[in-house]
Amino acid sequence: MGSASSNLGSAPSQRGSVSSNRGRYRPRATTEKQDRLLHRTILKDASMQTDDLAQHISGGGSMMVSDRTIRRRAAEWGLYHRVQRKTPALTRSHVQKRLDFVNAHIDWTFDDWSRVLFSDESSVQCGSNHGQQWIWRRIGEEWTDGKTQPTIKVATTMKFWCSMSAAGPGSLHIIEESLTSDSYLKILQQHLIADGTRLYGSDFLFQQDNHPSHKTERIQRFLEEKGIQELQWPPNSPDFSPIENMFSVLKRLVAERCPLSKDDLFKITIEEWENLGSDYTHALVSSLPDRMQAAMTAGGGATKY
Incomplete structure (x- = not known):
């Protein structure tokens, strides 16, 4: 009985421990530096396409950021890739x-x-x-x-x-x-x-x-x-x-x-x-x-x- 009650008492602490949650979530595919660069680039050139943005923030490296990641990061800042509206050219x-x-x-x-x-x-x-x-x-x-x-x-x-x-x-x-x-x-x-x-x-x-x-x-x-x-x-x-x-x-x-x-x-x-x-x-x-x-x-x- 003592052994059983001991096991029951220790179970919650094991489920809630930091060690048991380690590695459960995937790390972000971009670094904070890349995020800042991406944000600045989009604000500077709104016409830049996602594949060019991925190439830009990856610095030509072999680990390319995906199109989905680019869109997800932009959405975090309230920016979405949409069809550009046409308006009259006004002087x-x-x-x-x-x-x-x-x-x-x-x-x-x-x-x-x-x-x-x-x-x-x-x-x-x-x-x-x-x-x-x-x-x-x-x-x-x-x-x-x-x-x-x-x-x-x-x-x-x-x-x-x-x-x-x-x-x-x-x-x-x-x-x-x-x-x-x-x-x-x-x-x-x-x-x-x-x-x-x-x-x-x-x-x-x-x-x-x-x-x-x-x-x-x-x-x-x-x-x-x-x-x-x-x-x-x-x-x-x-x-x-x-x-x-x-x-x-x-x-x-x-x-x-x-x-x-x-x-x-x-x-x-x-x-x-x-x-x-x-x-x-x-x-x-x-x-x-x-x-x-x-x-x-x-x-x-x-x-x-």
């Missing part, structure tokens, strides 16, 4: 003009922005690489009709002009030729007043970017003759325009349907544009006060929009 002049625009419109409400008919040109494409498509199928069905992803060798691009407002999508006009002052005037003559009146009323504001064909004397004279007030837009400011967000969604929706011909591309693009609907455009225009505030906070610089 000092661009920044100042953006700030001037924001200062003039920072107090605009949704009702003010809902008067604006936004417009722009873009393009969609078929026959390009739409990326991998994942489907459910049984073994042996990989080459069955309906289970494959059709592709074509030559990409077809379709350019278009379109408009939108808080009330919904406007016209989508296919551009068959180069965009010149003459061809752009024909588009405005066909769609501008009709779209603006349908989506707001007779007292709408017209937004267009600073493409050379938009700013010719002939176009400005047409707007003046028709009594259409233009919202003077700052250059290089796609993040201010909600129609840019519509383009991104439209291109993704068209790509998901994989059009295989120009006729398919035209039909699908029109369908997806009209299906975006007024709920979506209302939400986009509702974000404009926040866009102005974000640009003000950024001192006229690029924003997340």
Whole structure:
């Protein structure tokens, strides 16, 4: 009995001893010196890739630090390897003009922005690489009709002009030729007043970017003759325009349907544009006060929009 009680009494002290835990955890793969060097290097050059960072802190030695270790160390400092966002290249002049625009419109409400008919040109494409498509199928069905992803060798691009407002999508006009002052005037003559009146009323504001064909004397004279007030837009400011967000969604929706011909591309693009609907455009225009505030906070610089 004495022996048994002695063994029971000594067991906890053995399990909790330092000697029994020794060697249980793996040592860090980097030294404190390497950690400091890694931290400084990432902060100095955020574009440096993990394999280059590993080579740098290893000093060309045979014991290379792994990609996983680099990412783990960076995460300890709140740094994560992510896709670099794209923003417009802004000069000092661009920044100042953006700030001037924001200062003039920072107090605009949704009702003010809902008067604006936004417009722009873009393009969609078929026959390009739409990326991998994942489907459910049984073994042996990989080459069955309906289970494959059709592709074509030559990409077809379709350019278009379109408009939108808080009330919904406007016209989508296919551009068959180069965009010149003459061809752009024909588009405005066909769609501008009709779209603006349908989506707001007779007292709408017209937004267009600073493409050379938009700013010719002939176009400005047409707007003046028709009594259409233009919202003077700052250059290089796609993040201010909600129609840019519509383009991104439209291109993704068209790509998901994989059009295989120009006729398919035209039909699908029109369908997806009209299906975006007024709920979506209302939400986009509702974000404009926040866009102005974000640009003000950024001192006229690029924003997340």
